[in-house]
Amino acid sequence: MKLLCVFMLATFLKQSAGADCYTGNDYPKCDDCDSDCFTENGCICSDFTKCLPSTCALDPSNCCPVEFSWDSSKACCTVEKTCNRICAAADEECVFQGDDKICECNNSKYTNKTIQDLKPVVICQSDIISVSVSRCLVQSLGYDYKSFYLNDASSDCVFNYNNITNNQRLDTYQLDTKQGWCGNIVTNDSSKIYVMNTGHLNTTPSPLITKNPIAFNITCGYNKTLQTSLQFAxxxxxxxxxxxxxxxxxxxxxxxxxxxxxxxxxxxxxxxxxxxxxxxxxxxxxxxxxxxxxxxxxxxxxxxxxxxxxxxxxxxxxxxxxxxxxxxxxxxxxxxxxxxxxxxxxxxxxxxxxxxxxxxxxxxxxxxxxxxxxxxxxxxxxxxxxxxxxxxQDNELTSFGSKPAISWATLAGSLLTFLSIKLV
Structure with missing residues (x-):
């Protein structure tokens, strides 16, 4: 029994020594077993058993057997779990969730932040308006970034993706610029055409409601040209x-x-x-x-x-x-x-x-x-x-089809006849 414990301890130490490459014998090297790598199933030998790749052209989370993670710096599978996606260095951290590691917001980065610090970034393109907000800031303020909607709250009006910009995780929502699209309002002045909508964010679901939903204006101005006038009509x-x-x-x-x-x-x-x-x-x-x-x-x-x-x-x-x-x-x-x-x-x-x-x-x-x-x-x-x-324009004094035009002279004559009858 003692010998078994010593063997297990040695195996554990070999597998968990920092982020060292796994060198155990549970899985063969892919180069030695005529392997193929697939996005759905990772790397498998010709007999459909898992193997350890020497390179990884897939999503890193699919390269290694489930209990290992791919270390791109060492080009190997390692026992130490790593996040399946890159975390935003400024406001996210890689944490354990069960047997997996995921990116979560580091709320300490947003201590004492208020709603005034939430400043959506609007980028105006000819046919697309992009609106970006900091996911972690939204969450730290008690709002649900998944709840975003426009003047038209239909789910068909929400096109979004997330990315890392300046080391922050941003959620970006895209709007079509057409007039009337999902509640768009198009106005103009002497030099520009403006496309306007309103972005909404609801509070994070909770038994207690302590704040109101957020509403913020989304506006893009475009120089007046024939092309922009046609585009927004x-x-x-x-x-x-x-x-x-x-x-x-x-x-x-x-x-x-x-x-x-x-x-x-x-x-x-x-x-x-x-x-x-x-x-x-x-x-x-x-x-x-x-x-x-x-x-x-x-x-x-x-x-x-x-x-x-x-x-x-x-x-x-x-x-x-x-x-x-x-x-x-x-x-x-x-x-x-x-x-x-x-x-x-x-x-x-x-x-x-x-x-x-x-x-x-x-x-x-x-x-x-x-x-x-x-x-x-x-x-x-x-x-x-x-x-x-x-x-x-169809009106009483305009001829349309078989309807005759009424002249001012005829109208005046009819009015005089009416008055003379009334006076008799």
Whole structure:
């Protein structure tokens, strides 16, 4: 019995001498047993028994038999248990949990911290907003990092991951930038478009409630451009075409959209109705061409009651780059001087039609070759058409389909007749 105890003690000492490589005989070396290593089952011999690898290309927790851990510094399996993932040096520590070691928050790092110390980091990208908070700080303040939600509390609105940044464990939540997505609110001022939402964190579940949930604002501001206006609109009214420049090299996308304001910020969406007599501001932009070499020109713009620009009732809005003003008030604000064309049109209606179709023929010119009302001299570039269908506001004084328009004269006559009857 004493001999057995001595043998067991010797074996234990051999296996637990710090983080030394295991040198026992319970498992063979993988090189000696024709082994394979798999993510699911670790390293096994050809007879399906476990073995000890000399290198580990897997998740370290899968390399060695369950009672051992992989020591990358020594490239071996060691008796000393190690954490299955890297801990954040600034606020985590590796601790035992049963037979395993895991990373846990070192709460002593956040003694005396308050809610004012919780400062979410917001990163604004063109199509994604990322919000990061310190996991250990959130937990030390008594909140549950897993409880995060937005204005829309649906689980479909939470996309998150964790990582280590500046030696801290951060939980990062990602938001789409689209208007209306999971409660997003999009606003604008004279220079920027803002995407806003609210992040929420609930308290850690407990029989006693001693604090309120956290709510913090998430806001990203984006410079106003046609592209950002289109990006943040729910149903943007837009049209695109592919242009070739005057030198015939490459191809570029031109986009046209319509706005309600002269700042070109309030975009007209596909289901918006425009009041007759109000202004429509058209913008056409090429974003991927060299502005020092090329300029965009709207050669001709036409309005028609149908999707046929050759309709006999069609009206010319722009001819040879300028506004003829032959029945429809049109102002060319910018054309042929940059990669941005802007035109103002006073909205009107073709009698009996609920919408108006706008067609613009555009081309890329050499800089200063298409300004003003010049005849287009750059014939090497191709001309393409972009078009929009503007819905018109339905009201008592507007004709839609078979419903006749009511003139002011008819309305006045009817009113006089009514008054004369009342006076008899």
């Amino acid at each position: 729910l149903k943007p009214l837009m049209s695109t075409a592919v242009l070739k420049p005057v030198n015939g090299e490459g191809s570029y996308t031109v986009t046209m959209a319509a706005f309600k304001d002269s700042e070109f910020t309030n975009i007209i969406q596909a289901d918006d109705y425009v009041e007759i007599g109000s202004n429509i501001f058209l913008e056409m932009v090429v974003t991927d061409a060299d502005g020092s070499t090329f300029a965009l020109s709207a050669v001709q713009c036409v309005a028609a009651p149908t999707n046929d620009r050759t309709d006999t009732n069609a009206v010319q809005l722009v001819t040879k780059g300028c506004a003829p003003n032959n029945g429809v008030e049109t102002e060319v604000l910018e054309n042929g001087v940059s990669l941005d064309v802007r035109i103002r049109i006073q909205s009107f209606q073709f009698s009996g039609f609920p919408s108006v179709y706008l067609f613009c023929d555009v081309m890329l010119c050499g800089v200063n070759e298409c300004t003003g009302c010049k005849v287009q001299r750059s014939t090497d570039g191709n001309i393409e058409t972009v078009n929009l269908n503007i819905l018109l």
